[in-house]
Amino acid sequence: MTAPTAPTASAAAAATGDPGPGDSSGTTATLPGAGKGGGTGTGEPEGAAASVVASPEPAPSAPRPQARVADSVPASRAGRGLRVARTVAASATLASGLLLGFGVYAYGLTGLQEQHSQANLYRELDSRLSDATAPTGPAADGAPLAIVDIPAIGLHQTVVVEGTTGADLARGPGHLRDTVLPGQDGVSVLLGRRGTFGAPFAHLTRLKPGDKINVTTGQGQFSYTVNAFGEGSRTIHDAFKDRLVLATGDSTWIPTHVVYVGARLDGAPAPVAGHRVKRGDLDKPLASDTDAWPALQLWALALVFAVALTVWLVSVWNRRAVYLSAAPVLAALLWCVYENAALLLPNLY
DSSP states (O other): OOOOOOOOHHHHHHHHTOOOTTOOOGGGGGSTTTTTTTSOTTSOOHHHHHHHHOOOOOOOOOOOOOOOHHHHHHHHHHHHHHHHHHHHHHHHHHHHHHHHHHHHIIIIIHHHHHHHHHHHHHHHHHHHHHTTOOOSSOOOTTOEEEEEEEGGGTEEEEEEEEOOSHHHHTTSOEEOTTSOOTTBSSEEEEEOOSSSTTOTTTTGGGOOTTOEEEEEETTEEEEEEEEEEEETTBOOOOOOSSEEEEEEESOSSSOOSEEEEEEEEESOOBOOOSOOOOOOGGGSTTOBOTTHHHHHHHHHHHHHHHHHHHHHHHHHSOHHHHHHHHHHHHHHHHHHHHHHHHHTSBTTO
């Protein structure tokens, strides 16, 4: 009898279902080195095994729909409209801020400016009164002429300047240049602002008959007594020869006509010294100082240039340092713009 033959390793593996050492089927085909020696255990080439274990390809994605030109047109128009709206809003905000700043300057800060001018004018006139060199006749535009006190409305030690243009009345009450000086023989006229630059004549309409007006000039001290009032075209008609007339606007908001207060001189007048000069169009009540236009344009251009320079510096330098450096310069330029713009308002404003 022939002895039974022992089963081979391959046959045992096939019988049990376990892969043998040379079998490339199943998951063991992916182990590195399994195909060493030129093939797999089944005699298949190495490329075939690789194809068996290759990962499946991802499913193709759905094609992306192409945007239609008709859909992009409304979006571009909407973006353009939004930019225009933002520009308009920014411009309106800037304009509102500038107007608000001008209102604060006109009704608040101009008073400080007038006080500074009055302090300088008072020192100058006091020195000239002490030296007996105060003007008693025609004087330079803006020169201090007299000191007026009206106790009934709280006006004390206020210096009167020569001239009634907008620039003159920004420093204090002004003397109408074609009339005599206060205290002299004849009618003297003083104009003053009611709403801005300290508003020295803000309460002029509170005067009543019998109230006193005291004036000091280079010719001495004089006293007047209030006796008459006028408004608009209804001026003061008084046959008394030596008088003082005070004039201001009818409103602190938007004056449309002039109000007048008349007073008679108590005592003998002083003689008239020199010949009075003719007043110009800018000296008339409620006139606008158009001489401020050139200066306003120059200061406005300087402000625009400074703003543009600041914007450029912010893009190339430290933002905080630029703002700290530019803020005083921009504030000073804006002040000059506002100052000249205020002079374009009616001179009794």
